[in-house]
Amino acid sequence: MQIIISNSSKEPIYEQITNQIKSSILAGELQEGTAIPSMRNLAKDLQISVITTKRAYEELEKAGFIYSIVGKGSFVAEQNLEVIREKKLKVIEEQLGAVISNSREIGLSLDELQQLLKILYEE
Amino acid sequence: MENVVELKNVTKKFKGFSVENIDLQVKQGFVTGFIGANGAGKSTTIKMMMNLLKPDAGEVKLFGLDYKTHEKAIKERIGFVYDGNVFFEGLNLKDIKRIVAPAYKHWDDKIFLKYVEQFELPLNKAIKTFSKGMQMKASLAIALSHHAELIIMDEPTAGLDPIFRRELLVLLQELMLDGNRTIFFSTHITTDLDRIADYIALIQRGQLVFNKSIHEVAESYALVKGGMDLLDRDTEKDFVHIHRASTGFEALTDNINAVKNTFGDKVVIERASLEDIMYYLKGGMHHV
Amino acid sequence: MFNLIRRDIILQKRQLFIFIPFILFFIFMDAHPALTFLIASIFIPFNTYAYDEKTETNILLNSLPYTRTEIIASRYLGAIVYMVLAIGVTSLALFAFNKTFTMNDIAIGSSLFLLFASITFPLFYILKPGYITMVVIISFLVLASVGPAIVLFLADRLTAITDFIVNLSVPTLYTGATIAIIIVYVISWGITTAIYQRKAF
Structure with missing residues (x-):
């Protein structure tokens, strides 16, 4: 999964993440049921704070793009x-x-x- | 248990300086950055968290436990790093480990040696021959080798070069992969926090100004820039502090929506950095 | 807590090399054996305070999982442990050089040490760092020079008390002195603990 964060963008970082994951899902790059990195791993890889990835994942979940199973991680949800x-x-x-x-x-x-x-x- | 550290109404008075009515919670699994100017009360607050100082009034709880009855149990679970070197200067790292390790039930030699190797620390040289950065690395190696759940650091990046500061931040991020671990650290270098802090607690003149998630901070404060003709007694109400110049004004607001309603497109509204917030709050706090 | 006592050896590894010649010096000078025992006992516990007067050391010890009561207890128990060890080593050295000494010398040396410790330990935690070494040296000199004079002076004037002491049987005298010293030591321990509880670092 590729995500590129711009620090000079006006768009908040968590929105940059949600938008990029959304388009990967819509473009079919991330298939239904695929595991995505844990929010702590993603935070480490992107060198950003955990609360930022947490917020991004929460928004993605609310919008129905991903779902999380406690202890297992987050997965791409079925998309119509x-x-x-x-x-x-x-x-x-x-x-x-x-x-x-x-x-x-x-x-x-x-x-x-x-x-x-x-x-x-x-x- | 969601709050690892809980300070309730904590007050400590010294001659000519005091920390008053501090209410501070540190959330488990996150990094909280503790910012404030030099002398604002950061070290005093941290010392009360470590029970090096006893508050005159109020309650200090760590892991939901009280120092009066659970001092050892609490300290078993804390890793600490202080601004200066607290280890016996004349000793080498091996001897310091010999003194510190038996104090902890869960000391782990393997982890210690892993960090010693990773930080390229000599085991047989006296600590006083270490550079500031190496001393800091040595403290960190010791703080991280007993499976501490809470890492408390007082100005860990002060006096370090930018490259090592960056390395430290990467290391802290690796530590945060373990969701049970909590980091609380004070700094006056706010750029350290932009990358890793989840929550920001700001202290000024011995008083806690706020303790918010970085998103709340970004959403509650903004920098506003515009022409001087826009300012009058009514419009100024929405600003915490205004910097006036012949070219126009720059101000901090804690009421972004009101500013948008009042000025519309006539002003530029920008994200305020932590430094901006600290600077403007220090200038005037008439309604914070 | 044993770790806290053991810490002194790790800290003073190097100083211990001075320990032996230091004792030998007193032996060759033909100092009174009781004095030699006293000096030897003082060596390690008071050297420790050169470290413990530093704020950094107190911050370290108090940040580790120890209580303040334990830190002080380790001082008082450690002093006894090191006194016993020092007396052992000194006795061996005296034996080796064919110097005579009696149990009496050991008893006097160790009682003086315990009394000295009882007075100075609380002072360490009242005084500001930096003054401590000076206080130790001065109080030791004062005690060594004025002490015997005071005892003689008191013995002269207060004949009632001396008569009373002289009239006691030897076992009672020893038991009484031991109990008195233990009481003083324990009181000092309690006072120091109370002082240390209130300290801020």
Whole structure:
């Protein structure tokens, strides 16, 4: 499991950890049932405090990404990827809706918008 | 048992200096950093934890036990490291071990020799010939060799070079892999704590200002920067202390939401470092 | 607690090399055997205080799993242990050099040592570090020079008491003296323990 912490980021360290573990799970790099390092081991490896990894794991548990068994450790929980994908799609639709209405306000054409999106996407 | 150390309303008065009404809990399985300026009362508090000083009033409990009835049982479970060398200077490490080891029921020679090797300490040279860093390593090797559950350290990093300070922090982190172990250490070098501390206790002028997890600290304090025209009697209320300059003000707040409501986007709000917090709290504590 | 007593030997390994020539010096000087026994007994216990006056030593001992009562007990019991050992070694040395001595000399030497210890041990914990060595030397000199004079003076004036002592049978005298010294030693032990309990380091 790879995690990279940035000390200069505005994002708190525990959020950097939750976000990176979340994306590893969503990308399928961490399979369901895989054991993840104990929070004390992770703290040692990342050279951060135990309470930070503890908080990250607690948030991941709350969001249903991992589960912990006392004395055994933490594991990747079963993910309903279909549902997550649908949720994400819905969010994207909403965001695109906002983009379209903003574009109309300043008279940006569909072609121009598509071109802009293309440039940004390939960046 | 969640709190390894519990101080309740502890007061100790000296001529011209006192530590008053300290309520401090140290949580099991975590690292608590004890910060404060020189002379704020860190050593006095630690001495009361070690029963080297007896409080005038209040209660000191370790592992839920009282020193009056369980002094030996408590000290069996503590490993200590002090600022200066407390071992007989003229002796070598082997002889010091001969004196210290029999005091503990659970002394473990194997662990001791492992650390001696890891720290590259000579067994046959007098302690007084050791450098400050080596003396510190020797104290640490002794403190860690009897399966102590609580490691109490008074300014362990003072006078050490940055590389060794970093090595020490890595070592402490390894110790924390054992979830039953607790570390309490005082320091005035706050950057030592950024990496490993779980809880921060701040003492100032003999009074405990707070004892919070690092997340609570980060969420309760922030640095605010903005133009002088924003300040007036009302808006200043949300600041603990304000530093004014012709270029603008910089202030510490302990009420981040109120500041956001008052100033919105007109100010810059940044995470406050422990050093910022110590500095600004020292300047004025009108409502802490 | 035995560890605390044993600690003195580890600490004083080097000084012990001086111990033998030191005693031999007194023997060759033809000092009174009782004085030699006294000096020999004082050697280790008082050397220990040169270490124990330091705050660091007290911080160390009190941070280890020992109680303050034990630390003081180890001083008082240790003093007796080392006195017995010193008397043994000194007796052997006296034998080896064909010097005569009696049980009386041993008794006087050890009683004086115990009395001296009873007076000085509590002082060690009252006085500030740094003054202790001086106090030992001065009080020893005072005791050695003025002591006999005072005894003679008292013997002269208080004939009632001396008559009483002289009239006692030898066994009663010895038993009485032993009990008196033990009482003084135990009281001193109690006082020192009380003082040490209140100390801050």
